[in-house]
Amino acid sequence: MALESTLNKEMIINVGPQHPSTHGVLRLVMTLEGEIIKDTKPVIGYLHRGLEKLAESRNYFQYLPMVDRVDYLSSFFCSAAFCYAVESIAGLKVPKRAEYIRLITMEFNRITSHLMWLTAFLLDLGATTPMFYAFREREDIVKLFEELTGQRMMYNFYTFGGVKKDLPEGWMTKAVDLCKSMPKMFDEYEAIITKNPIFMERTKGVGVLTQKMAADYAITGANIRGSGIDFDLRKTNPYSVYDEIDFKTHLAENGDSYDRYMVRIAEMRESVKIIEQALKQIPGGTPERLKVKSVNCGCKKEDCEFCGFDVQLVGKKLNAAVFKPPVGEVISMIEAPRGVITCYVVSDGTNKPYRVKWRTPSFSSVQLLPELIKGKNYSDLMPIFGSLDVVLPEVDR
Amino acid sequence: MKKIVNKTVSGIIEIARGMFTILKHAFRPAITLEYPEKKPILSSRIRGKLALTTNQEGNLNCVGCMSCTKVCPCGDLIQIESSKDENNKPVVNKFTIDIGRCIFCGNCTQACPKDALIMTDEYELADYSRESLVFDKDKLMLSPEESANWRDKKERDS
Numbered sequence: 001m002a003l004e005s006t007l008n009k010e011m012i013i014n015v016g017p018q019h020p021s022t023h024g025v026l027r028l029v030m031t032l033e034g035e036i037i038k039d040t041k042p043v044i045g046y047l048h049r050g051l052e053k054l055a056e057s058r059n060y061f062q063y064l065p066m067v068d069r070v071d072y073l074s075s076f077f078c079s080a081a082f083c084y085a086v087e088s089i090a091g092l093k094v095p096k097r098a099e100y101i102r103l104i105t106m107e108f109n110r111i112t113s114h115l116m117w118l119t120a121f122l123l124d125l126g127a128t129t130p131m132f133y134a135f136r137e138r139e140d141i142v143k144l145f146e147e148l149t150g151q152r153m154m155y156n157f158y159t160f161g162g163v164k165k166d167l168p169e170g171w172m173t174k175a176v177d178l179c180k181s182m183p184k185m186f187d188e189y190e191a192i193i194t195k196n197p198i199f200m201e202r203t204k205g206v207g208v209l210t211q212k213m214a215a216d217y218a219i220t221g222a223n224i225r226g227s228g229i230d231f232d233l234r235k236t237n238p239y240s241v242y243d244e245i246d247f248k249t250h251l252a253e254n255g256d257s258y259d260r261y262m263v264r265i266a267e268m269r270e271s272v273k274i275i276e277q278a279l280k281q282i283p284g285g286t287p288e289r290l291k292v293k294s295v296n297c298g299c300k301k302e303d304c305e306f307c308g309f310d311v312q313l314v315g316k317k318l319n320a321a322v323f324k325p326p327v328g329e330v331i332s333m334i335e336a337p338r339g340v341i342t343c344y345v346v347s348d349g350t351n352k353p354y355r356v357k358w359r360t361p362s363f364s365s366v367q368l369l370p371e372l373i374k375g376k377n378y379s380d381l382m383p384i385f386g387s388l389d390v391v392l393p394e395v396d397r
Numbered sequence: 398m399k400k401i402v403n404k405t406v407s408g409i410i411e412i413a414r415g416m417f418t419i420l421k422h423a424f425r426p427a428i429t430l431e432y433p434e435k436k437p438i439l440s441s442r443i444r445g446k447l448a449l450t451t452n453q454e455g456n457l458n459c460v461g462c463m464s465c466t467k468v469c470p471c472g473d474l475i476q477i478e479s480s481k482d483e484n485n486k487p488v489v490n491k492f493t494i495d496i497g498r499c500i501f502c503g504n505c506t507q508a509c510p511k512d513a514l515i516m517t518d519e520y521e522l523a524d525y526s527r528e529s530l531v532f533d534k535d536k537l538m539l540s541p542e543e544s545a546n547w548r549d550k551k552e553r554d555s
Binding site for chain 1: 404428470507516
């Protein structure tokens with residue numbers, strides 16, 4: 001009697017805050033009936049660091065390293081969003097070479113972020129082997145970042161009006177070699193994962209995100225492309241130099257977990273192609289060649305191929321203490337690995353921003369979770385939550 | 398019935414393909430590094446522990462201009478006290494950095510006009526107490542030889 005009455009009752013379970021398969025700290029208050037999930041309430045805020053408030057007490061250059069911490073897996077994108085916003089308030093022009101260096105680093109960063117997602121997603125599903133393979137490639141890219149910026153995760157490499165340093169000698173050769181070897185590595189993951197019957201059974205038809213639901217919840221990035229909506233800021237609203245580069249966006253039809261996986265794998269392959277093109281098209285070519293040519297030329301004209309504006313790194317050198325953008329407000333949008341990052345900056349004419357607001361894509365994805373897992377088995381939680389690619393520091397800021 | 402057989406056969410083939418891919422890795426060389434015994438080769442741009450350079454006589458290059466404190470995101474992390482000697486030259490009396498709170502962003506080294514504050518490639522900074530991570534002038538100062546080495550390295554990089 002006692003056993004039956006407890007079995008038929010609804011049960012409240014706390015998943016997290018420190019759950020092994022939530023990367024970050026998220027608490028889910030779940031109402032279960034047996035194995036079926038009736039209701040879910042995500043409780044966020046465990047990683048809140050007040051990044052928006054911190055901006056108001058620091059000048060623009062002091063705030064720049066903190067921007068990397070908005071999303072630690074794709075630091076370059078947050079930096080880029082903030083830099084583009086401040087540049088358009090202050091009216092700074094960015095040289096082409098700096099834009100190309102930004103593009104190359106951002107696309108490499110997209111690959112590392114997606115690889116990190118792949119490992120976490122498959123670990124949630126119980127597959128350990130792909131983690132070691134994905135970390136092997138991630139290590140190669142992170143080493144390139146270390147050589148370029150001096151740090152493996154928090155790069156602090158972009159500055160207002162360009163980038164801080166030029167590519168080191170031999171960096172471009174290493175990057176080209178890596179681009180050549182990387183598609184073979186993606187083939188390896190696909191051989192292990194894509195057609196694996198256990199993986200397909202757990203992800204196909206699970207967590208279907210319809211087009212209407214995706215639009216209602218303002219989902220962006222690979223999640224919405226998995227549902228078949230062609231929305232990619234790199235195509236529709238090209239920032240940086242994406243309009244000079246030939247690439248295509250990848251779509252899937254069904255919008256389930258498996259499709260989101262397929263879109264991300266295809267995006268990584270496309271990123272490699274973008275980097276290869278950018279390395280060929282970069283103004284000035286390799287740093288060694290550029291150095292020799294600019295010394296030999298020395299004409300100092302604006303439109304010169306070797307010593308003009310476009311091959312510089314920073315358009316205009318700024319003094320950190322007296323940098324005061326004029327009064328104004330601006331929004332900049334960047335297509336980050338998880339979706340559209342929006343940075344809203346209000347300047348009141350002093351050396352500190354009046355207000356900085358971040359709109360991050362993971363925040364929308366967390367809101368979507370209760371809808372997607374309603375009425376599903378508890379074992380479907382991880383295939384759905386993992387496939388949304390939520391990074392918790394980005395949710396809480 | 399036919400569908401189930403097809404599914405089983407294709408499943409077995411796909412798992413075999415995955416297993417074969419994994420097996421190939423057994424014959425590749427190891428890519429890991431046994432860290433405490435072997436150390437990785439770091440690039441010249443690595444952002445490690447902060448240090449103060451000295452000139453050939455062993456005096457600090459720092460002139461106490463406070464540029465580094467103005468760009469430091471951590472507020473009062475760098476503390477400098479300086480005065481002027483009888484020849485009206487600046488002398489830095491106190492230079493304290495709380496390395497435990499430093500986020501190694503490199504803003505201060507870029508703002509430094511005299512290359513007096515630099516970042517070395519030292520990264521093993523763990524310690525037992527927070528007090529021991531507050532580095533004063535003597536702890537941060539490099540010897541004249543080390544400063545010269547660093548200057549050579551920087552010239553090669555740029």
